[in-house]
Amino acid sequence: MTALDAACYVLIITGVLLLLYYGSSVLMPLALAGLLSFVLTPAIRLLKKVGIPKILSVIAVVLIAISAIGGVGFVVGGQLSDLLSELPSYEFNLLKKVSSVRSASVESSALERARVTLEDLQAELSKSEAGKNAPAAAPQTGVGPLKPIPVEIHQPPETVLDKTLSLIHPLISPLATTGLIILFLFFILAQREDLRDRFLRLAGTGDLQRTTVALDDAGDRLSRFFIIQGLLNTAFGIFIGLCLWALGLPNPVLWGVLAGLMRFVPFIGSVISCVFPIILAAAIDPGWSLVIKTAILFLISETVAGQVIEPMLYGRNTGISPVAVVVATLFWTLIWGPVGLILATPLTVCLMVLGRHVEALSFLEILFGDEPALEPHERLYQRVLAGDGVEAIEVAEQSMKEMPLIQYYDDVALKALSMAYEDATSGRLSRDEITEVKDAIEDVVDGLAEHTENAEARQAAEKNSDQDDKDIVVLCLPVRSELDEGPLLMLEQVLDDAGMRTSTLPYNASLRMRALETRRGQAKIVVFGYLGSNKVPAFLGILLRRARAVMPDAIMVAGFWSLTGNSDLAEEWREASGADKVVTKISDAAALCKELLAPTSAVHHGTVEDAAPIHTDIVYENSMRFGEELGS
Incomplete structure (x- = not known):
């Protein structure tokens, strides 16, 4: 790569980042509409099979989806308003619990004396500073001290137009975003086939049949994944809301919706969703029983949903590496804020699937996928090339989970040694490096001895054998x-x-x-x-x-x-x-x-x-x- 190529790549990446950041007002609704289209496409296909025209199917599905989301948003808004109005009444219990926690904490006498000393010193310093900064006494003259003249500034009364603008101004941005989402969603669903054809033209028509099948398969898989994920998170939110209602916690619908949305956020989503209900439980309950019950509810529910139900529905993971999940979450959160936090995993899944099915975007699968970036024999060769026999054994044992020992030797170890031999023949390996590779391979063979079919019997025979x-x-x-x-x-x-x-x-x-x-x-x-x-x-x-x-x-x-x-x-x-x-x-x-x-x-x-x-x-x-x- 030349310096000019590197500069071009830097400019392109910088341009994309600036576009994502400053174009968030348009790109964020477009991303939301694209993800919703994967969820709503199966419903449109079902209506078309019944005989309803495509445009009417799209309109009906979009209206139903927007009505459902709007209804949930209206209920959540009402519950949030009730919560804000009740917050002052929770202050006493919260202060009482904070005081009990403080009194329960044990402080050493040395730390307590240090704290008192610091407080006394701060008080003395405050007194001295106050004495220095005190104004000098007015001179004793026949005329009394001058008194400042008070000045008051009065704003003119607001007109009706100003009051109306101040009232609707906070609503302009959410309404504009909602309108863009509806517009993009309707356009994507109505022109889905045309958009696919244009994407195929951009990706290349060299193998049109294979690319078409791959993209259709990717779309179907993404639709199933998002539908299952959405249904699971919705069910999780409903379950949390019902349980909190049964426990007597106020605003259970609000906390159920929050729990369902936060399950889209990897790693920290469940923690965020349980913090506010636990704080509210501490505020309304004079004791600690409700706090403990709420914490146990979230702990058990998240464990069952994440470790039992999700693997049963769509496997152990989304196909994204943990590092990619963390990096994508940080990236989209910095670019788009809280909405990016929720969209990080779905957007990364879409990018990885595109990289898997479109050859021009294959680098995306390498960056985000959880599959090893190197083939098994390449990974083994890299380890033995470094002369690290222990790590080479670990890599070999990972591969042997899928194959027996002799097949591993044929399909992986021989290929790795062939790569080493080619490098040695071409002069890329010195004599010392060749010896290190050979020694590392010996370590691997010795380390895999326990995977042989008759390992224990063979070891006992070697120990007791007097053969020469x-x-x-x-x-x-x-x-x-x-x-x-x-x-x-x-x-x-x-x-x-x-x-x-x-x-x-x-x-x-x-x-x-x-x-x-x-x-x-x-x-x-x-x-x-x-x-x-x-x-x-x-x-x-x-x-x-x-x-x-x-x-x-x-x-x-x-x-x-x-x-x-x-x-x-x-x-x-x-x-x-x-x-x-x-x-x-x-x-x-x-x-x-x-x-x-x-x-x-x-x-x-x-x-x-x-x-x-x-x-x-x-x-x-x-x-x-x-x-x-x-x-x-």
Whole structure:
């Protein structure tokens, strides 16, 4: 990004912020009308199915909605007026409770003495300042002191026109906002299809069918979400109002409406809605029982609504990340005040859904969505790149909630290691960084050992086992880099869990080839691991021939982990290297070893399951022939 591009982005963002702030008188009613349109659209569709023309349906639905909202507003206004008129009568109880709280507080003697000292000092300072600022006595002359002449300013009496203007001036802004909401709502509902077509034209018509289906689906989902949210909050407000009426709290309709509206505000909405009823309960009740009952009512009701009913209706969350909810709430509150506080979550939900279905706005989903910004293998690679094995294990365990261990190794860990290998090949990783990545992967494999199928039995067997290297049946050799050890360590863990004694040689040991001499004739299968994707390394052929000379009866398996899904190229590489078999996944390698070692494993361990099928189409030879050779 150039400096000019950055300056353009800053200007655009600044312009949008200024437009939202200074255009709030128009944009706020437009946003309210847009959100109401999602709620009212299903009712209009229902009337159209009955046979009522579209315009009449829109007019009827808008009038009913405005009448309902106006009726509720009228009742709430009356209750608010009654509350304001009764406030002076609540003052005595409030002062009494404040005094009791003060007397109940325990103050230390040191703090009390400090407070008294400060008060005395302040009193002395006040006296001295009063003495300094006192006017000097008038001189004793024959004439008395001059007396100021009082001056009075009288305003002319207000005319009838001025009185009328002062009366209606506070009503102009609410009436104008209400009129704009009704106008925008009618326009959006009447021209819904035309507005959708224009939005499609702006978004691009390259894939018109897919975009149309996506937007219709997004509109339907938003309508269902807002309707369910509105009904739930309305029911919550009605329940709170009825319970407060049963408890004897004044103005229950006002507090029920406030509770329903504040449920649109995340995190702090329930706290705001319960503060005023609790204060009112303290004001009208000489004791504390009504205060406690009111607090318990809000606590239980909000817990049941938020933790039980909402997850049953539309899942655990709205799809917005908690950070985005907080930032959006602060942003819209600063821009539009209390109305923005209520509209923050609905508006953010709309923006996120648009980002999910419109490619040009996909950045909105990344900013607001609760899905991870990186893919699982990218997240793992980022953690191991930092050399933080503990955090990498935490990331791996989060992903494994949705998949078993071996699938995680295939779908996530191998991709992460392939990314590391590409960076190392291109020179973006130094030798020390490669070692850190390898060590972090080892930590991940060790940390995930408890997720294996027979983890406890395997650990007990390793603790009490007196087996040595002579019992190894599968030998794993990294080919070209330290990173090649990673997939082989994963395979070793899976095979050990299945009861097959496996050993992975370090990269340097395999490079020197001396370790092969110490294991002459031991292993039945030798697996060579390679993460590269450009070409088969010539050194693999040399290493494979050396291993075949040391272990002539062993089956040579080439693991080309970066060629998953490319069976033809994997077969070409197998032929070029001279391997007997080829695999591209940890699961395929484990299944192949289980099948080839099934007869031998039954003799040595006695409790090996039937040979697992090989889930790969690139293992090309008949396994029964190798089984007969191993049996002989």
